[in-house]
Amino acid sequence: xxxxxxxxxxxxxxxxxxxxxxxxxxxxxxxxxxxxxxxxxxxxxxxxxxxxxxxxxxxxxxxxxxxxxxxxxxxxxxxxxxxxxxxxxxxxxxxxxxxxxxxxxxxxxxxxxxxxxxxxxxxxxxxxxxxxxxxxxxxxxxxxxxxxxxxxxxxxxxxxxxxxxxxxxxxxxxxxxxxxxxxxxxxxxxxxxxxxxxxxxxxxxxxxxxxxxxxxxxxxxxxxxxxxxxxxxxxxxxxxxxxxxxxxxxxxxxxxxxxxxxxxxxxxxxxxxxxxxxxxxxxxxxxxxxxxxxxxxxxxxxxxxxxxxxxxxxxxxxxxxxxxxxxxxxxxxxxx
Amino acid sequence: xxxxxxxxxxxxxxxxxxxxxxxxxxxxxxxxxxxxxxxxxxxxxxxxxxxxxxxxxxxxxxxxxxxxxxxxxxxxxxxxxxxxxxxxxxxxxxxxxxxxxxxxxxxxxxxxxxxxxxxxxxxxxxxxxxxxxxxxxxxxxxxxxxxxxxxxxxxxxxxxxxxxxxxxxxxxxxxxxxxxxxxxxxxxxxxxxxxxxxxxxxxxxx
Numbered sequence: 424x425x426x427x428x429x430x431x432x433x434x435x436x437x438x439x440x441x442x443x444x445x446x447x448x449x450x451x452x453x454x455x456x457x458x459x460x461x462x463x464x465x466x467x468x469x470x471x472x473x474x475x476x477x478x479x480x481x482x483x484x485x486x487x488x489x490x491x492x493x494x495x496x497x498x499x500x501x502x503x504x505x506x507x508x509x510x511x512x513x514x515x516x517x518x519x520x521x522x523x524x525x526x527x528x529x530x531x532x533x534x535x536x537x538x539x540x541x542x543x544x545x546x547x548x549x550x551x552x553x554x555x556x557x558x559x560x561x562x563x564x565x566x567x568x569x570x571x572x573x574x575x576x577x578x579x580x581x582x583x584x585x586x587x588x589x590x591x592x593x594x595x596x597x598x599x600x601x602x603x604x605x606x607x608x609x610x611x612x613x614x615x616x617x618x619x620x621x622x623x624x625x626x627x628x629x630x631x632x633x634x635x636x637x638x639x640x641x642x643x644x645x646x647x648x649x650x651x652x653x654x655x656x657x658x659x660x661x662x663x664x665x666x667x668x669x670x671x672x673x674x675x676x677x678x679x680x681x682x683x684x685x686x687x688x689x690x691x692x693x694x695x696x697x698x699x700x701x702x703x704x705x706x707x708x709x710x711x712x713x714x715x716x717x718x719x720x721x722x723x724x725x726x727x728x729x730x731x732x733x734x735x736x737x738x739x740x741x742x743x744x745x746x747x748x749x750x751x752x753x754x755x756x757x758x759x
Numbered sequence: 760x761x762x763x764x765x766x767x768x769x770x771x772x773x774x775x776x777x778x779x780x781x782x783x784x785x786x787x788x789x790x791x792x793x794x795x796x797x798x799x800x801x802x803x804x805x806x807x808x809x810x811x812x813x814x815x816x817x818x819x820x821x822x823x824x825x826x827x828x829x830x831x832x833x834x835x836x837x838x839x840x841x842x843x844x845x846x847x848x849x850x851x852x853x854x855x856x857x858x859x860x861x862x863x864x865x866x867x868x869x870x871x872x873x874x875x876x877x878x879x880x881x882x883x884x885x886x887x888x889x890x891x892x893x894x895x896x897x898x899x900x901x902x903x904x905x906x907x908x909x910x911x912x913x914x915x916x917x918x919x920x921x922x923x924x925x926x927x928x929x930x931x932x933x934x935x936x937x938x939x940x941x942x943x944x945x946x947x948x949x950x951x952x953x954x955x956x957x958x959x960x961x962x963x964x965x
Contacts, residue, residue, distance in 0.1 A: 544828070
């Protein structure tokens, strides 16, 4: 294993410190344990707060999306581990501008337990919360069990739309409704080419042959739906996109936003090669590409691979995607 | 009992409960991460001092809310947050009641058990606090009067604790021990039993 780290036990604290030092005007560390980051100007009075959180190892997910037009605070767990209820509560207090707080995060057991417990604690502090989960990973469960799906890169879309809704002054119920409709219309599927190595153990999270790929892999290396010989980019893009279209089932003429996401060790060039084929397929189906994103939005440390996400949009979601946003890892200047 | 009586009884019971911290810590050392003793002792102290400031016109449900908040912040852990959520569920169930007795005790225990079960995705038989709390809640519900109710709840909880000795831990860090978790009772269930015993001993004295 080769990694640019110090003591593995200090990994999370040190990268959080680095983010705060590199972006001093944008974010600040809220707690002495370095496990809560908030917008520098949080809480914003009268605005619905958005709190996210989850394990480390997925940058820019989750902590990269703290900023205007996105999330207000993030609770940070250790690598691939949930933050604690108290850390989530501290993030909640940091985010609450008096209009309530939306919990927006991916569907993982430990995170759900700890966010639900934090919601109880927040209620004791007089802060109202609502919860919306990202459940976009179509390979993790069939559509009939969509409520049990894990949340992966497509959570970005919900950050963007809910964040913009909160910024324009929507109420907690309205922001939650935007997040919910976004999450329900988001689908993602990934492909893994090489495993992640955990800093604390120095061991790969799973084994994959040198010439193999795993279709449907999760962002912690959870097994996918098919393991086979590595295929050309167009074949991978076709397989993933067909699965997504079958699941989302958009009608000809509908609009979609597209996200081609790198899992950590795959070059941007390869992501664009994938995007090219995805774009071609969507166009062939008479779908209108409302917005497109290519880059690293949700990673799994140094896993090689990519995921493709689609969001079905209407006028409102399209406008919310285009609204201004500014965070250390994502900026949107306004509708282009 | 009214709010003031509830505060007094709770504070004396917690003082007694804190005396069991070493026993609970040792049990948790064997099966979990060893922090149950400190969770209980610092939690009991924090709740007790927070209850000093409950205003005279507060409802019994407010006592539960104050206790929940103090317990959760004293020594934060999943266990502490689960207990806080359970007390909060009880507070919701009590609503605006100004007097609480056997029936409200049963309502609190049932709401608490439901909350812990839902939040922790656990059930009776998983070797958790529920193995003492659920039978105690049923005993409270079925008892004819307050005096008999507490005795019945203690007896039911004690039987539940005894049964956890035979069980394999299914939840939390103790689950990692798998087969090796058999032979000792669950610390959370014992903590529940010790609280009920403390409650019985303090309220029967008064």
